[in-house]
Amino acid sequence: LRELACEKDLRGKKIVVSAGATQEPMDPVRYLTNHSTGKMGYAVARACMLRGADVTLLSSTGCTLPPVPFVKMVPYTTAEDLFDAVRQHAMDADALVMAAAVADYRPATVAEDKVKKQDGEMTLALERTQDILAWVGDHKPEKLFVCGFSMETRDLIENSTAKLHKKHMDMIVANNLKVPGAGFGVDTNVVTLITEQGSESLPLQSKDAVAHRIADAIAAVR
C-alpha cells in the first residue's frame, strides 16, 4: 500500500520497457538464448506504472514472471520481433528503457525439420541481428528519452560509455556481471548510471530500487 501511495510524477508519460531474453530458433526444437529472466525490466515497468505512467512492457515469451498489473503486455520472441515491437510502440513514446538482453547473432538459416545428429562435429552458421538501439539512436524523435543497459565483465565504464555515445542514448545502466549481487536471476543489482553529464555508481540494492532511480531520470526530463 505504501508503494501505491508513491508520487505520480510520471503521469501523462508514455513509457515503453523491454525485458527478458530473445530466443533465436535453429530448427523447430532448439533456439539460442541467454540467461536474462526479465526481472530488471519488469521492475522498471512496475515502478513507472506505480508513478502514474502509461506503460507498455515488451516481454520475451521466455519470461516466466507474473504480468505487471495496469501495464500493456506485448510478447516478443526473436530480436526481429522485438525490433518490430519497438518501432510500433516506442517511436511516439516519451521514454524507451531497453532492459531486454538481445541476441547479437542468430542462426543464419532456420531448418524446417528437426536437425538430426550426424557422426562427428557440426558447426552452426550465425548472422548478425539488427542492433535495435542503434537504429533507435539514428531515428529517434527529439522527445524520446532512451535508456539502455550494458552488461560487461571488464572495463565497465569505458565500454558502456562507448555504447552510450555510439547508439545516441540518453542514459546507460551499466552492470558488472562479476560483482556479487548483480546480474541474472537475482532480485538485487549493482549498477552505474552513465549519462553525458557523468557517472554515478550505486551501492547494492534491490532491482525495484534501481528501477525507481531510472524512473527518477525519466521524471527529471524537461
Ligand code: CTP
Ligand atoms: N541492444 C539492442 N539490439 C541488439 C543488441 C543490444 O538494442 N541487437 C541493446 C540492449 O538491449 C542494451 C544495449 O543495446 O540496452 C547494450 O547491449 P549490450 O549487449 O550490452 O551491448 P552491445 O552493443 O550488443 O555490445 P556487446 O554485446 O558486444 O558488448
Ligand code: CA
Ligand atoms: Ca550484445
